[in-house]
Amino acid sequence: MTHLSRRLALGLALMTMTVPALAAEEAPLRVGTSAGPYAVILDHVVLLARAQGLDIKVFEFTDYTIPNEALFRGDLDVSNFQHRPYLENANRTRGYDIVPLTTSIITPLGIYSQKLKTLADLPDGAQVAMPNDPSNGARALLLFQSAGLITLRPGADVSATVLDISTNRKHLKFLELDAAQLPRSLGDVAAAAVNMNYAVSAGLDPKKALFLEGKDSRFALVFTTRQKDKDDPRVAKLITIYRSPEVKQFILDRFGGTIIPTW
Numbered sequence: 001m002t003h004l005s006r007r008l009a010l011g012l013a014l015m016t017m018t019v020p021a022l023a024a025e026e027a028p029l030r031v032g033t034s035a036g037p038y039a040v041i042l043d044h045v046v047l048l049a050r051a052q053g054l055d056i057k058v059f060e061f062t063d064y065t066i067p068n069e070a071l072f073r074g075d076l077d078v079s080n081f082q083h084r085p086y087l088e089n090a091n092r093t094r095g096y097d098i099v100p101l102t103t104s105i106i107t108p109l110g111i112y113s114q115k116l117k118t119l120a121d122l123p124d125g126a127q128v129a130m131p132n133d134p135s136n137g138a139r140a141l142l143l144f145q146s147a148g149l150i151t152l153r154p155g156a157d158v159s160a161t162v163l164d165i166s167t168n169r170k171h172l173k174f175l176e177l178d179a180a181q182l183p184r185s186l187g188d189v190a191a192a193a194v195n196m197n198y199a200v201s202a203g204l205d206p207k208k209a210l211f212l213e214g215k216d217s218r219f220a221l222v223f224t225t226r227q228k229d230k231d232d233p234r235v236a237k238l239i240t241i242y243r244s245p246e247v248k249q250f251i252l253d254r255f256g257g258t259i260i261p262t263w
Helices: 006-018 037-051 065-072 084-094 134-146 179-185 196-201 233-242 245-255
Strands: 029-034 056-061 078-083 098-103 110-112 127-131 165-167 173-177 191-194 221-226
Touching: 029 037, 029 065, 029 233, 037 056, 037 078, 037 196, 037 233, 037 245, 056 065, 065 078, 065 084, 065 098, 065 221, 078 084, 078 233, 084 098, 084 134, 084 221, 098 233, 110 134, 110 196, 127 134, 127 179, 134 191, 173 179, 179 191, 179 196, 191 196, 221 233
Parallel strands: 029 056, 029 078, 127 173, 127 191
Antiparallel strands: 078 221, 098 221, 110 191
């Protein structure tokens, strides 16, 4: 519990006093997510779910590593904050038994800058920042490749690292940082590849990004739960409500097309 966010710890403490007497179907469904757009969408889902008799408690995290640990330990029932490559890496390296369910949204990774107006302005030898976790790091490198800044060796894909860069025509220097720190790095680097939730939380405008992932991104978010909970009817109901026409329209209206529903 020492690694849980203050909000999660408080929520679990309160639930300990009230939930034990409830049947599993009646207990609040504890959902973990990242701060920013992911949480905004889930907060809207909470209101719709309440009207349908499903009680949901949403817990926000600013560290990508914590929700999976909380889910694995049973402090959460389900999460929606990660894509499949990130989950696969977490399962492989941490020994989790977390399983992906269906997808929710695509939140395009973008290249942002406080100093440049276009990628063409990126100077030779510039320092650019990127996420330091393996899956999002690879995702950033694939984005830099799509933007024409680098070329990765053949075969490098969702496991690519900076060592897989075969062509770096602008001699860029890559600074790997925790994903949550990337918006704050923009005062010190020429550009940074920033995940959408952290970009929006920091007040960055995706429409002003130098380059964004397209709608064909393979990095859609997935709902996840533990193997033993994958058939929990509350989880199925959450997903049904989330992937409804009402929530799709909310996402399109609220985020102006910068976040893409997958249904």
